[in-house]
Amino acid sequence: MxxxxxxxxxxxxxxxxxxxxxxxxxxxxxxxxxxxxxxxxxxxxxxxxxxxxxxxxxxxxxxxxxxxxxxxxxxxxxxxxxxxxxxxxxxxxxxxxxxxxxxxxxxxxxxxxxxxxxxxxxxxxxxxxxxxxxxxxxxxxxxxxxxxxNDTYSAKTIAAYGTQVMGHKKIALIYSTDAFGTGGHDALTAELKALGITPVLSLGYANQQADFTPMVLQIRASGADLITSYFTYETDLGVFAKQLRQLGVQTPWLGSPSIVDTVALKLAGPALYGTYGVADFTVDxxxxxxxxxxxxxxxxxxxxxxxxxxxxxxxxxxxxxxxxxxxxxxxxxxxxxxxxxxxxxxxxxxxxDKNGDGLHGYSVVQNKAGKIDFIKYVSFPKA
Amino acid sequence: MLAILPQLIYTGLGIGAIYALCSLGFVLLIRAANVVNFAQGQFSMLGAYIMLVLLVGVGVPYWAAFLLAVILMAGFGVVFAGAVYWPLRHRSQLAVIISTIGASILLPNVVLATYGPSPATVPGLFANPGFMVGPIFVDTQYLSVMVITVAMVVLQYVIFEKTLLGKKLQATSQDKEMASMLGISVAAMVLITFAYSAILGALAGVLVAPILFVSVGMGGTLALKAFAANIIGGYGNIPGAILGGLIIGLAETLGAAYISTPYKDAFGFLILLLVLLVRPRGLFGELIAEKA
Structure with missing residues (x-):
């Protein structure tokens, strides 16, 4: 009861x-x-x-x-x-x-x-x-x-701008071996191939590296005239950028959006000055x-x-x-x-488009002494 | 590709020295307290964060921040011993290992919750990042790590082999009961060991911070390699840990340059496997036989 x-x-x-x-x-x-x-x-x-x-x-x-x-x-x-x-x-x-x-x-x-x-x-x-x-x-x-x-367009933009506007032919590609980096590598390799270019060097790395010297030295020895990249973590990008400059590599660099990430800019500082990147959002x-x-x-x-x-x-x-x-x-x-x-x-x-993708292009930007300058918006016909 | 060999060797030794310095803390705890501390890498992470907060947050001068971080970590080592080791000291070694694994999960998450996920940078010991010696770019930070590692090894050797304190520490490690019967304060020895091990960890952390940046994940990256270095060199052996660290650093750097970059991290562990197969007690390993 x-x-x-x-x-x-x-x-x-x-x-x-x-x-x-x-x-x-x-x-x-x-x-x-x-x-x-x-x-x-x-x-x-x-x-x-x-x-x-x-x-x-x-x-x-x-x-x-x-x-x-x-x-x-x-x-x-x-x-x-x-x-x-x-x-x-x-x-x-x-x-x-x-x-x-x-x-x-x-x-x-x-x-x-x-x-x-x-x-x-x-x-x-x-x-x-x-x-x-x-x-x-x-x-x-x-x-x-x-x-x-989507990332097909970052690859398209990097390939088109790097080869046709900047005029480079010997491309080195460095990418993270995770899902994002591998996807970027595959897309960029395909886009370059469509333009008749095979990268002179394609280097994967596992996330959270302590040292990038072996990669930097291979890039230096390869004679590449443009470095392209798909970095996932800002710390990896920062370590790579610093070692790249320390080992005297001044080759132009056009990277995926992480290269203009606020944290990456803070970590790498002057090592990223002059580099180019593709970005989906830029103030200007x-x-x-x-x-x-x-x-x-x-x-x-x-x-x-x-x-x-x-x-x-x-x-x-x-x-x-x-x-x-x-x-x-x-x-x-x-x-x-x-x-x-x-x-x-x-x-x-x-x-x-019919797949639900709203945007089909990226902005190309350049790091001018730590400030991100808008260069041009590159767009492609929708799928 | 042979032209890049000198640079690779320098960098390999530099990164190897970092692993070696980190593994010294491991070895110390194994020798003196018979504890495998899986949170050793987190000592480095905490040390680096303390320095970062002091330097950037509080505005303490560089050297003061460097030293304060190391000293504060010594205190943290004592707290760590009291919380993670002391309650389990009469239990099996496994219980202590699990406890340190717990701490290694807790510590980064506490830092994540208080400081946030954003990695940060601290300047190196010298304003000049490096200079050229022939074809080699000598990174001053790597050079500092090498010099300080050598100094710490000498110091550790002297303390353990030449001082009464070191003998007491070793005696405590080998047989706590016997040591206490001989009038050695076991509790004091254990606390000293943890404090010193935290100092070594912190030193590795503040020295590595300008190279690897300060991030929540940095401890994990270092500790795994440092532990492998310890096994390669011989479980609990000081010169072995140094050699093990240098071997891993060189194997990674040369393997990545000449064989494959995606498998860079695998080369060190490949050597670990080989050593375990061919010489299971490690290159200098005799300590286990001694203890048995």
Whole structure:
């Protein structure tokens, strides 16, 4: 008897405690359009996760200040992905369990997007992503939409700019042997081959190297006139850059985006002066990026980089798609995203292709005494 | 490709000296406390971070930051001994090993949570990064590591073989009960050992920081090679650890230059395997037989 009473009391209390929350969430769902965001709040990328959320906040505030979308305010719900694959899947499941969620903004890390992709397919709602592994949008998952140019285009840009504009023919390539670096190596080798060039030297390295002297000496001996690179970690890039200069190699260097990463610039300092890189977000690349950077700097007191710009674009694209679809039905939003052509975002001009890739080019930039100068935006016809 | 050989040898010895310095701390704990400390690399990481915070955060002058980091780490070694080793001192060696593995996971994550993931840089001991000697670029930081490693080896040898303290330390390692019956304070010996081992770790960390940068992952990179160096040279043998470190440094550098860059890290471990197959007790290994 006592047991039943106790249980009844427990149930009653739980219900009483939960009721306002449930009621409130139903009420809120009726008035706002909810977007789920998986973002690193803990773990190795905790710092860059904050940039991402700040970028989202800027876009959200601007949209809501103008009255929101379809007469409803936009709202984001953030779940911590812990900078790990299992964490991302868990965060996504948590968000997706709420049926009022209309769309999602996922990760800038390809491996985490890859981990979440099967769940996204099951939930069948759009997810905006920033991971640049070309495969993500090419494996038949119709719900992934990319707000950064994929790595095929970084390879295309490096190959085209390095050989045709800079005029180099003897290319050395150094790359990390992880998934990102190998992908870059394969893509760049293929692009160079299409231009009739075989690299004079192709050197892989395992992440977290203590010393790059053997690689530097081989590059020096190879007679290469252009160094190209796909470095994953800033520390590796920094060690390589310093040893390259110490051992007297002044060969021009055109690298993947990590070469203009803020941390890499800080670590390597003068060793990177004069080098070229490809970058998806550069403040001076277009008026949208300029305006975004000014606003971001005003609010958060730091210069934004690509950790936040793609997420800013993602919110705007979702809002635009929901507005043109005049509905929050996932299929209608999907069709509306794919129909977006010529939208000028901070990362460049979005022309969505059938795979869900919005961007098809990179900016070439140069490190001038630590300052990143925009040179030119190289774009390619969409797939 | 033969033209680059002198440079490769210099760099190989330099990087080898780093492994050697790091493995000295390992050897010390094995000899004096019979502890395999898997958190040894994290001593280097912590030392480097302390120096970074003092130098960049607080604004302490370079040499003061360098010395303070090493001294503070000696204190940390004592705390470490009290928390990680002391409660388990009567248990099997395995329990202590697991405990140090736990610490090696905890420490980088504490640094990650407090300092953040962003790697940072500290300047080298000398403003001049290096100079040319014939075809060789002599990196002053590598040179400093080599000189300091040699100095520490000599110091360690003198302490262990020529002083009463060293004899007490060795006696404690070989038989704690007997040592305490002879009036040696076992607790004091163990604490001294941990403090000194932390000093060696910290020294490796602050010396390597200008080369490898200060990052949460730096301890792991160093410790694995240092441990392998210790096995190659002979478990718990001081000259062996030095030779082991130099062999790994050279094998990696030459292997990467002449055979394959992606397998650079594998060459050191390949030698480890060969040594284990051909001479399982290591190049100078006699200590285990001594103890048995």
């Amino acid at each position: 006592t047991d039943i009473t106790r249980r009844a009391v427990m149930l009653g209390t739980t219900a009483a405690l939960a009721a306002p929350a449930i009621l409130a969430s139903t009420a809120r769902a009726a008035e706002t359009i909810r977007i789920g965001v998986t973002s690193p709040q803990t773990g190795a990328a905790a710092e860059s996760g904050k940039y991402m959320r700040d970028g989202i906040k800027l876009a959200l505030d601007a949209i809501n200040a103008k009255g929101g979308v379809l007469g409803r305010k936009l709202e984001t719900v953030v779940a911590d992905d812990q900078t790990t694959n299992p964490g991302s899947v868990l965060a996504f499941s948590k968000l997706a369990a709420d049926p009022s969620m209309v769309a999602f903004i996922g990760s800038i890390r390809s491996t985490q997007v890859q981990a979440m992709a099967p769940s996204v397919l099951k939930v069948a709602k759009p997810m905006m992503i920033g991971g640049t592994d070309p495969k993500l949008t090419h494996q038949g998952n119709p719900w992934l939409f990319r707000c950064r140019p 690349a277009n008026p949208q990026a300029k305006a975004y950077a000014a606003e971001y700097q005003k609010q958060f007191k730091v210069v934004p980089d690509n950790q936040s710009s793609w997420a800013f674009d993602a919110v705007n694209i979702l809002a635009m798609a929901i507005a043109t679809a005049k509905s929050t039905d996932p299929k209608a939003i999907r069709a509306a995203i794919l129909a977006i052509q010529g939208y000028k975002g901070t990362e460049g001009t979005y022309d969505f």
